[in-house]
Amino acid sequence: MSSNNDPVAIPMIEKNPNDLPGMDTSDPDTLTGEAVLSFHNISYRETVQSSFPFCKKTEEKETLSNINGIMRPGLNAIMGTDRSRSWLLDVLAARKDPRGLSGDILINGKPRPANFKCISGYVPRKDVVMCTVTVRDNIEFSAALRLPMTVTKDERRRRIDEVLELLHLDEVANVKPRSKELRKRTSIAMELVIEHPILFLDKPTTGLDLRTTTDVISVLR
Structure with missing residues (x-):
């Protein structure tokens, strides 16, 4: 296993x-x-x-x-x-x-x-997250930079809100991701919002507690 x-x-x-x-x-x-x-x-x-x-x-x-x-x-x-x-x-x-x-x-x-x-999406082992801006800002930046121009602002906002809720980030959306656990969840959210057909993750639960690990694995399934 x-x-x-x-x-x-x-x-x-x-x-x-x-x-x-x-x-x-x-x-x-x-x-x-x-x-x-x-x-x-x-x-x-x-x-x-x-x-x-x-x-x-x-x-x-x-x-x-x-x-x-x-x-x-x-x-x-x-x-x-x-x-x-x-x-x-x-x-x-x-x-x-x-x-x-x-x-x-x-x-x-x-x-x-x-x-x-x-x-395809890729979440590296070392999180690529900007700690000087909020969780939402990181996800919005990823979406704005990488989603096709055909995706409307309303659809982009819907995806961002959905991913924030899925990873239980909605309550900390306006917090800067300083902790390792929050950086990891933000890093995963930045890829999920793009909705790639295939998503690769290297050690996706490193630094997460048991509850958060269970939540992340549940979302990825």
């Missing part, structure tokens, strides 16, 4: 039990409908440099080797050693240099789009 701190990848659309969904072929860079992520024979090699000051020697180190899996709509957890879990999550989320990657990563049975980083 996975722990609450396992990196997770969440296809955010409900599963159709009848068949494997297809991608919108009219635009290969647009992910629509149900999202199923599969990976086949994934290996990753990184170039590391010697730590000796007078010997600048580089070598290749294999961090992932022949990994296969499928992530269907719902909550999926990656198990394994801490380093390997985070590396695999980053590779699947297109957050690593593709030159070290071998194998296939497919979305709905088709190659991962070139702009996958733009059409």
